[in-house]
Amino acid sequence: MTSFQPVAVPECSLDRDCTTLSRHILQQLQSFSPEAQDLSAIMTRIALAGKLIARRLSRAGLMADVLGFTGETNVQGESVKKMDVYANDVFISVFKQSGLVCRLASEEMDNPYYIPENCPIGRYTLLYDPIDGSSNVDINLNVGSIFAIRQQQVMNEDEADLLQDGKGQLAAGYILYGPSTMLVYSIGHGVHSFLLDPSLGEFILAQEDIKIPDHGPVYSNNEGNFWQWDEAFRDYTRYVHRHEGYTARYSGALVGDVHRILMQGGVFLYPGTVKKPEGKLRLLYETAPLAFLIEQAGGKASDGTTRILDIVPDKLHARTPLVIGSKDDVKLVESFIEDRKNREN
Ligand code: P6P
Numbered sequence: 001m002t003s004f005q006p007v008a009v010p011e012c013s014l015d016r017d018c019t020t021l022s023r024h025i026l027q028q029l030q031s032f033s034p035e036a037q038d039l040s041a042i043m044t045r046i047a048l049a050g051k052l053i054a055r056r057l058s059r060a061g062l063m064a065d066v067l068g069f070t071g072e073t074n075v076q077g078e079s080v081k082k083m084d085v086y087a088n089d090v091f092i093s094v095f096k097q098s099g100l101v102c103r104l105a106s107e108e109m110d111n112p113y114y115i116p117e118n119c120p121i122g123r124y125t126l127l128y129d130p131i132d133g134s135s136n137v138d139i140n141l142n143v144g145s146i147f148a149i150r151q152q153q154v155m156n157e158d159e160a161d162l163l164q165d166g167k168g169q170l171a172a173g174y175i176l177y178g179p180s181t182m183l184v185y186s187i188g189h190g191v192h193s194f195l196l197d198p199s200l201g202e203f204i205l206a207q208e209d210i211k212i213p214d215h216g217p218v219y220s221n222n223e224g225n226f227w228q229w230d231e232a233f234r235d236y237t238r239y240v241h242r243h244e245g246y247t248a249r250y251s252g253a254l255v256g257d258v259h260r261i262l263m264q265g266g267v268f269l270y271p272g273t274v275k276k277p278e279g280k281l282r283l284l285y286e287t288a289p290l291a292f293l294i295e296q297a298g299g300k301a302s303d304g305t306t307r308i309l310d311i312v313p314d315k316l317h318a319r320t321p322l323v324i325g326s327k328d329d330v331k332l333v334e335s336f337i338e339d340r341k342n343r344e345n
Contacts, residue, residue, distance in 0.1 A: 016204060016205055017197075017200070017202075017204055019204065019205040020202050020203065020204065021040075021043050021047050021185075021194055021203050022040045022041070022043065024192065024194075024205055025039055025040040025043055025187060026040050028187055028189045028192075029187065029189070038100060038122075038124065039149070039171060039187060041098070041100055042098075042100050042101065042126070042149055042171075043185065043187075045094045045095055045098060045100065045101075046091075046094075046126075046147055046175075046183075047183060047194075047203050048094050049087075049090045049091045049094045049145070049175075050145065050175040050181060050183055050196070050203070051181075051196060051201065052094070053086075053087050053090055053130075053131070053145060053175070053177065054175075054177050054181040054196060056083070056086060056087075057137070057143070057177050060083065060137065060140075061140065065082065066082055066083065066086070067081075067083070067137065067138045068081070068138065069081055069082070070082055070085055074107070074108050075107075075108075075109070075317055076107060076282075076317065081131070081134040081137055081138075083131050083134055083137045083143075084108055084130060084131050084134050085108065087130035087131040088106050088108040088109065088130040088131075090130070091104060091106070091126065091128055091130055091145075092104055092113055092115075095115060095118070095126065096115055096118075097117070098115075098118060098122065099117075099118050099121045099122050100118060100121075100122040100124060101115065101118060101122050101124050101125065101126045102115060102116075102118045102119035102122045102123065102124065102125065102152050103119075103125040103126075103152060104125070104126045104127075104128070105125060105126070105127045105284065105285065105316060106127075106128050106129070106130060106285065107128075107129045107130070107132075107282060107285055107317070111159065111316070112125070112159055112162070112316070119152075122152075123152045124149055124150065124151060124152055124170075125149070125150045125151075125152045125162065126148075127148045127149075127150065127162070127284050127285040127289070128145060128146060128147040128148070128285050129145065129146040129147075129282070129285045129286055131143050132145065132146050132174075132253060132255050132286065133251070133252060133253025133254060133255060133256065135253075136251070136252060136253045141251065141252075141253065141256075142176060142177060142178040142251060142253055142255070142256040143177050143253050143255070143256075144174050144175060144253060144254070144255020144256060144259075145175040145177075145255075146174045146254070146255060146285060146286055146289050146290065147171075147172065147173060147174070147175075147285070147289060148166075148169045148171070148172040148284070148285060148288060148289040148292070149169065149170045149171040149172070150162070150164075150168055150169055150170060159316050162284065162313075162316060163312060163313050163314065163315070163316075164312060165288075165309060165310050166283075166288035166289075166292055166308060166310075166311070167309050167310070169288065169289065169292045170188075171185060171186065171187040171188075172186060172288070172289035172290070173185030173186060173293060174255045174258075174289070174290070174293070175255075176256060176259050178256065180195050180196065181196035181203075182194065182195055182196070182206065182259075183196070183203050184210075184259065184262070184293065185293075186292060186293050186296040186297075188296065189296075190208070190209040190210070190296055190297075191209070191210040191211075191293055191296045191297040192207065192208050192209065192210065193205075193206045193207045193210060194206055210262060210263075210297050211297055211298045212261070212262050212263075212294060212297045212298055212299040212325065212326055212327075213264070213265030213326055214265070214298075214326055214327050214328050215265055215266075215326050215327075215329055216261065216264050216265015216266035216267075216325070216326050216329065217245055217246055217247045217264070217265070217266060218246075218247055218248075218260060218261055218266030218267070218325075219237075219240050219246055219247075219248060219249075219266055219267055219269070220248070220249050220250050220257045220260070220261060220266065220267070220268040221233075221237070221250060221268070221269045221270065222250055222252070222270070223237065223248070223250075225271070225273050228273035228274040228275065229271050229272075230272070230337075230340070232304070232336045232337040232340040233271040233304075233336070235339070235340065236269075236332070236333050236336045239332075239336070249266075254268075254270075254286060254290070258290055258324060258325075261294075261299075261325040262293075262294065262297055262299070262325075265325070265326045265329070266325050266326055266329055267323060267324070267325035267329035267330055267332075267333060268322070268324050268325055269321075269322065269323045269324075269333060270321060270322045271304065271321050271323075272321045276319065278318070278319045278321070279303070279320050279321035279322060281319060281320065281321075281322050282317055282318065282319055283308070283311060283313045283318045283319065283320045284313055284316065284317075284318070286322075287301070287303075287308050287320050287322045287324070288308060288309065290322075290324060291307075291308035291309050291324060292309065294324050294325065295309065298327065299324070299325055299326055299330070300324070300325070300326075300327045300330040300331070301322065301323070301324040301325075301330070302323050302324075302330060302334060303320045303321045303322065303323070304321055304323050304333065304334060304337045305334065305337060308320065308322070308324070
C-alpha cells in the first residue's frame with residue numbers, strides 16, 4: 001500500500017491565487033485607513049463590472065439583442081451599440097447601494113449620473129468609457145473599459161469640479177476583454193495587471209510593477225487619416241516608413257493598442273484631424289486615465305506638445321489629440337512637431 005503523498009502546492013501559487021485585487025490595493029497603500037478601504041472597495045466593484053461585461057461579451061454572438069446598434073446617437077455624435085448601453089448600465093448598477101461613488105461620468109451620458117443615497121458618504125466620482133472600441137464588438141475583436149477615480153469636491157449637481165487636470169486622479173486603469181479578461185490599474189504606486197480566473201470568478205495578480213520599455217518597435221496610428229494630419233505627424237510617419245526597426249499595429253480599439261504599447265514598447269498616436277482638430281479621444285475618461293497609467297509605468301503621454309496630465313478640460317466631454325507610450329518614442333514624435341514649429345516661426 002503506497003502512502004499518500006500530498007502534492008506540495010508551491011506557496012507562491014496559493015499565495016498568488018489569494019492575491020485578489022482588494023488585497024493588493026491594501027498592500028499597495030500599506031494602510032487600512034477608511035480612504036484605503038474605500039479605494040479597495042471601489043476597485044472591487046469595478047472588477048465586478050468587468051466580470052459582468054466579460055460574461056456578456058463571451059455570449060454576445062449567441063444571445064438575442066446583444067449585438068448591433070440601438071438606433072440612438074450619443075453625446076459624441078456616435079451611433080450607440082447595444083453593448084455600450086449594457087456596459088454603461090453595469091457600472092451604474094454595481095455602485096448603487098455601495099455608499100461609495102456619488103457620481104458617474106461616462107462617454108455614453110450627456111451629464112453625470114448621480115446616486116443620491118451614496119453622496120453623503122461616498123465622496124468619489126467614477127469617470128469611465130464603458131466599452132471602448134465598440135466597433136470591434138460585433139466582429140469578436142478585443143474591446144476595453146477605461147476608468148478613473150477622482151475625489152468629489154462638491155455635493156451639488158454641478159460638474160465644474162470635474163474640469164480639472166489629470167494629476168488629481170486617485171486611480172486609473174482599464175479592463176481588456178481579449179482571449180483573457182485583464183484588469184490593469186494604478187493607484188499611484190506602479191502599474192499592476194490581474195487576470196480573471198473564470199474558475200474562481202476572481203481577478204488574480206498576474207504582473208506587478210509593469211514598466212514600459214524606453215523604446216519599442218510598435219507605432220500605432222490610423223494611417224487612413226494621413227491626409228487629415230498636420231505636416232508634423234506626416235513627417236513622423238514618413239520617418240518610420242523609411243527607417244528599419246518599426247512595425248505598425250492598429251486594432252481600432254484604444255485599450256488593446258495601448259496595452260500592446262505598455263507591454264512591448266512603442267507609441268500610439270491619435271492626432272487632431274481636419275474634421276476634428278482637437279482629436280477624437282476624450283480627455284477625462286480616455287486619455288487622462290491612460291496617461292496616468294503610462295506615466296506610472298515610466299512612459300510619457302502628451303497631445304503632441306502638452307503633457308496630458310496637465311491639460312484642464314473646458315467641458316466634460318473635451319477631447320485631446322494623444323501621443324502615448326515609450327518615453328523615447330513619444331519624444332521622437334514631439335520632436336517633429338517642434339521642428340515644424342521652428343520652421344514656421
Ligand atoms: P478610428 C474607438 O471608437 C475609439 O474611440 C478608440 O477606441 C480607438 O482608438 C479610436 O476610436 C479609433 O478611431 O478613427 O481610427 O476608427
